[in-house]
Amino acid sequence: MEPRILKLLLLLLNPHSRHSQVTASLPALPFPNKALPTKSGYLPVTTTSKTSSSIFYAFYEAENPILPLPNTPILIWLQGGPGCSSLYGNFLELGPWLLKQDPKHPKSFLLESNPTAWNRIFGVLFLDNPIGSGFSTASVSEIPTDHISVAKHLYIAITRFVDSDQHQTSSFRSRPVYIAGESYAGKYVPAIGHYILKKNARVSDERRRINLAGIAIGNGLTDPLTQVGTHASNAYFSGLVNDRQRKELERLQADVARLVAAGKWREATRARYKVIDSLYAMTGLATLYDFTRRGTYRMIGAVTEFLNDETVKRALGADETAAFRGCNEEVKAALEGDTMKSVKYAVEELVRKSRVLLYQGMFDLWDGVVSTEAWVRTVEWEGTARFLEAERKVWRDGKGELAGYVQRWGNLSNVVVYGAGHLVPVDQPVNSQAMIEDWVLGRGLFEDVKEEVDSEDLNLSLFD
Ligand SMILES: *[C@@H]1O[C@H](CO)[C@@H](O)[C@H](O)[C@H]1NC(C)=O
Numbered sequence: 001m002e003p004r005i006l007k008l009l010l011l012l013l014n015p016h017s018r019h020s021q022v023t024a025s026l027p028a029l030p031f032p033n034k035a036l037p038t039k040s041g042y043l044p045v046t047t048t049s050k051t052s053s054s055i056f057y058a059f060y061e062a063e064n065p066i067l068p069l070p071n072t073p074i075l076i077w078l079q080g081g082p083g084c085s086s087l088y089g090n091f092l093e094l095g096p097w098l099l100k101q102d103p104k105h106p107k108s109f110l111l112e113s114n115p116t117a118w119n120r121i122f123g124v125l126f127l128d129n130p131i132g133s134g135f136s137t138a139s140v141s142e143i144p145t146d147h148i149s150v151a152k153h154l155y156i157a158i159t160r161f162v163d164s165d166q167h168q169t170s171s172f173r174s175r176p177v178y179i180a181g182e183s184y185a186g187k188y189v190p191a192i193g194h195y196i197l198k199k200n201a202r203v204s205d206e207r208r209r210i211n212l213a214g215i216a217i218g219n220g221l222t223d224p225l226t227q228v229g230t231h232a233s234n235a236y237f238s239g240l241v242n243d244r245q246r247k248e249l250e251r252l253q254a255d256v257a258r259l260v261a262a263g264k265w266r267e268a269t270r271a272r273y274k275v276i277d278s279l280y281a282m283t284g285l286a287t288l289y290d291f292t293r294r295g296t297y298r299m300i301g302a303v304t305e306f307l308n309d310e311t312v313k314r315a316l317g318a319d320e321t322a323a324f325r326g327c328n329e330e331v332k333a334a335l336e337g338d339t340m341k342s343v344k345y346a347v348e349e350l351v352r353k354s355r356v357l358l359y360q361g362m363f364d365l366w367d368g369v370v371s372t373e374a375w376v377r378t379v380e381w382e383g384t385a386r387f388l389e390a391e392r393k394v395w396r397d398g399k400g401e402l403a404g405y406v407q408r409w410g411n412l413s414n415v416v417v418y419g420a421g422h423l424v425p426v427d428q429p430v431n432s433q434a435m436i437e438d439w440v441l442g443r444g445l446f447e448d449v450k451e452e453v454d455s456e457d458l459n460l461s462l463f464d
């Protein structure tokens with residue numbers, strides 16, 4: 001549906017749309033006019049005439065761009081799961097309006113404008129990926145069973161999106177594209193980044209290339225086997241299990257490795273969940289996403305309910321007849337044979353040809369700091385040794401309080417976010433916004449210090 005028609009419709013439906021806080025109790029939730037995406041709807045990715053699959057998207061233009069629009073970056077956000085909707089990211093984590101519990105009426109919810117949104121100075125595009133997830137539609141035979149098929153669909157969708165405004169002055173085509181995601185998107189993000197590089201290399205007309213500038217992975221699963229191998233020691237040194245339990249976890253981890261070596265990928269995926277289940281049983285934690293939390297991340301249920309409201313579906317231009325599921329089990333099952341497969345090779349290519357940001361909330365026991373460093377050590381890239389030797393700088397926020405640590409060399413940056421678990425933008429909204437903006441713009445701790453490195457090099461080579 002055209003945004004203008006939508007707006008009109010919503011103005012008629014929703015007389016309260018001028019307030020920045022709109023109270024509502026589910027299920028009759030109005031959608032404030034201001035909270036509407038700049039553009040949203042479906043991007044068809046169908047490959048044959050007999051199938052019909054589309055990726056649902058919601059795009060929010062930069063609120064206060066600091067660059068001319070044709071140079072203003074577009075950030076693409078992909079949720080994990082596998083099979084979870086990126087609208088969680090939109091309404092729970094980093095979108096311009098977040099769903100909040102009404103402090104005055106605990107059973108009611110309101111959409112609140114989010115000053116720490118990631119679309120403050122960049123455009124942000126949420127894609128429900130893979131097809132079948134969120135509001136995306138899928139012909140069952142087209143649901144991807146591996147990360148390369150996921151990348152192919154994303155490529156079609158992104159191409160359609162950047163071509164969707166070619167007659168307008170803001171031309172999406174020219175704008176730098178950054179692809180970001182969290183958790184299981186640690187597989188999708190490198191996969192689509194790599195696929196874009198491959199496609200770009202075959203497109204001779206530069207204007208027809210996707211202007212990929214970088215990728216960002218938050219608490220990601222990227223090199224699963226290496227990462228699964230870190231749970232036992234991570235939990236042990238965090239004081240969450242004793243030595244006997246640690247050995248038991250190590251045995252379970254070895255089972256995963258054995259199954260991977262035998263090429264039994266589905267069984268290996270299930271064996272990985274056994275490690276996770278055992279961690280839950282041993283630690284008694286409310287969530288492995290953040291070992292400091294006494295409860296799970298709240299609001300996930302509320303966002304699901306919100307997105308099932310017909311008014312909301314209509315406002316977003318989503319299929320009103322579709323039941324919204326936050327995480328799609330069929331999509332997850334389809335990827336079972338691919339879950340344990342590594343996409344480290346894709347990161348190795350991307351770090352040579354674009355920029356890579358890895359960031360982890362420090363309290364995460366799924367895909368946290370130790371888990372990430374374990375695979376980063378093994379990245380085959382000429383800069384790896386220098387990266388590992390690079391100073392890990394203390395990062396402080398505007399008030400001088402500890403925000404985390406930043407380590408970088410060349411195109412690779414790794415950020416540890418203090419006081420955060422798996423969903424970094426939920427736990428540290430202000431700092432996560434500063435991180436993504438500074439990284440994209442190469443400011444602050446992400447500023448280049450090339451000269452220093454070079455003169456040191458020179459000295460080293462003189463003495464070699
Ligand atoms: C970093 O990426 C740029 C392209 O953005 C590339 O020219 C350069 O060689 C890369 N650096 C390293 C050390 O891989």
Ligand SMILES: *[C@@H]1O[C@H](CO)[C@@H](O)[C@H](O)[C@H]1NC(C)=O
Nearest residue numbers: 452453454455456457458459
């Ligand atoms: C390189 O060596 C020169 C001469 O010994 C010295 O003045 C300079 O500080 C050294 N640079 C670095 C970065 O170590």
